[in-house]
């Protein structure tokens with residue numbers, strides 16, 4: 446896959462966190478030289494990590510560009526083309542996840558940082574990516590909720606360990622996370638049977654289930 450055909454959400458070489466020094470105050474994190482209230486996201490009340498660097502480098506598959514990811518996840522845009530994906534009436538939008546489809550019961554609730562995908566680009570990704578073909582989950586989702594962020598939690602005045610999930614309901618922790626990725630909850634997800642023909646009921650089974 447060349448870089449033109451890589452997902453828009455893929456992190457590219459040359460991008461890096463780029464922001465003023467972080468200051469921990471009694472009311473939460475802020476960037477030096479300003480006011481927290483003017484720096485946080487007005488809807489989600491979190492301080493987003495700012496990134497810089499040109500976006501034209503080699504794509505790093507499996508890693509998301511934080512600024513593109515949060516835009517695509519928030520507005521439910523296709524991870525490849527950043528356009529509004531199609532919705533199948535009654536089945537909802539499509540997600541293509543790295544997971545094992547066989548080990549779940551349906552419908553399932555799934556939390557993910559992966560944005561949705563349009564049908565065309567789901568097919569393209571499966572055609573071109575052998576790793577994805579070995580373990581993927583294609584689900585249709587009617588109800589999506591933005592539930593939190595993945596980011597660096599600052600406790601005792603400094604950054605504390607690897608990325609943590611902080612939910613928008615966690616009023617005590619939310620002010621102290623430097624938010625990197627938006628986390629979505631996919632509610633009542635069901636497998637897309639056109640991309641998972643193996644999960645469709647077999648004709649034999651259908652016959653047996655007729656009363």
Ligand SMILES: [Zn+2]
Pocket residue numbers: 523524525526527528562563565566
């Ligand atoms: Zn697309």
